[in-house]
Amino acid sequence: MKITNVEAIWLQLPTVDERADGTQDTLVVKVYTDEGIVGIGEVDSSPMAAKAIIEAPMSHRIARGLRMCVIGENPLDIMRLWESMYQGSIFFGRGGAAQQAISGIDIALWDIAGKAMGQPVYRLLGGGFRDRLRAYASILFQETPEETYNLARHLVEQGFTAVKFGWGPLGTSEAMDLAQVRMARQGLGANVDLMIDAGICYDTVTALKRAHQFAEYDPFWLEEPLHPDNIEGYARLAAASPIRIAAGEQETTLAGFQALLDAGLAVIQPDVARVGGLSQAIQIGRMAVQRHRLCVNHSYKTGISIAASLHLLAALPNATLLEYCVEQSPLRQMLTRETFPVVDGYVAVPQEPGLGVTLDEDVIARYRVA
Ligand code: MG
Numbered sequence: 001m002k003i004t005n006v007e008a009i010w011l012q013l014p015t016v017d018e019r020a021d022g023t024q025d026t027l028v029v030k031v032y033t034d035e036g037i038v039g040i041g042e043v044d045s046s047p048m049a050a051k052a053i054i055e056a057p058m059s060h061r062i063a064r065g066l067r068m069c070v071i072g073e074n075p076l077d078i079m080r081l082w083e084s085m086y087q088g089s090i091f092f093g094r095g096g097a098a099q100q101a102i103s104g105i106d107i108a109l110w111d112i113a114g115k116a117m118g119q120p121v122y123r124l125l126g127g128g129f130r131d132r133l134r135a136y137a138s139i140l141f142q143e144t145p146e147e148t149y150n151l152a153r154h155l156v157e158q159g160f161t162a163v164k165f166g167w168g169p170l171g172t173s174e175a176m177d178l179a180q181v182r183m184a185r186q187g188l189g190a191n192v193d194l195m196i197d198a199g200i201c202y203d204t205v206t207a208l209k210r211a212h213q214f215a216e217y218d219p220f221w222l223e224e225p226l227h228p229d230n231i232e233g234y235a236r237l238a239a240a241s242p243i244r245i246a247a248g249e250q251e252t253t254l255a256g257f258q259a260l261l262d263a264g265l266a267v268i269q270p271d272v273a274r275v276g277g278l279s280q281a282i283q284i285g286r287m288a289v290q291r292h293r294l295c296v297n298h299s300y301k302t303g304i305s306i307a308a309s310l311h312l313l314a315a316l317p318n319a320t321l322l323e324y325c326v327e328q329s330p331l332r333q334m335l336t337r338e339t340f341p342v343v344d345g346y347v348a349v350p351q352e353p354g355l356g357v358t359l360d361e362d363v364i365a366r367y368r369v370a
Helices: 047-055 066-070 078-088 096-117 145-157 174-188 204-217 231-240 254-262 278-290 303-314 330-334 361-367
Strands: 003-012 025-033 038-043 132-140 162-166 193-197 221-223 245-247 321-325 346-348
Touching (some): 003 047, 003 361, 025 096, 038 096, 047 066, 066 078, 078 278, 096 278, 132 193, 145 162, 145 174, 231 245, 231 254, 254 278, 303 321, 303 346
Antiparallel strands (some): 025 038
């Protein structure tokens, strides 16, 4: 089998607002083969930047577009092709958008392998430890604490047993922070897990103070309170916080996750569409397993990322929670024909060959930019 083409499809809603909602655009990757199998992947990045990295012509030996690194090659040689893309983009890559772009092709290669072998991807990653994951609803803090309370009630009524609120007005004032978290907890009640995503809004001292203040509301974790480069702050925070500290969604490299684990984080959050795809996400997950920390996916895109995350988490011995974005964007809700319904708070791991997703080509046609 040979790769005949790589297509990077930039999708975007007609209006993109300045808020932390990654479901407003995406980059879908299709990898075509001479045997008719088409692999599907997704990149979480600036779609235009990642598309350019995939399609770029050769500047010199270590500055090549990712597409030309894999065309003509056997798609089943996944790690060899991953290395070819990584080495081919050393000059402008080794992290950031290049690593994010590698993710889309890598996920598509795993999809091809699963389809070619008639097996779900998690089995190719070593086999499934579970066939469903407990979904935590992931959504932004609302403008007012009362709106957050109402949304919390609504999500509990939908059967979620865990909910994360993030970003939004958190960090604007101490009073706002405490009111938002208090009302989130009141809306969820005592028996639903609450995660708080600070969205990089604190310095180290404030984050430590908030961790103690939020502890009263029994959050499952406090996520990304600090700038991703503030590793020293994360180490101080992890050592002194009464609640779990989670982070990692901005990281794209093994070294980045190694640093977060060394800093003592309780939870790391690789995004399969950012860290170089499933090939590297599974390595990151196993690093967490080795250290008895939790690995929970970051994912705030489409059904493609949800499916890839489910396969990743199914193949890790100690993963139980799934980030499950509940934004109502048509890209989040309608791009894949599979809807990943939440049943009794759980989402099933796809059992079809490959990722187990099919794309709605009408949705692609409607939102395609380039
Ligand atoms: Mg987050």
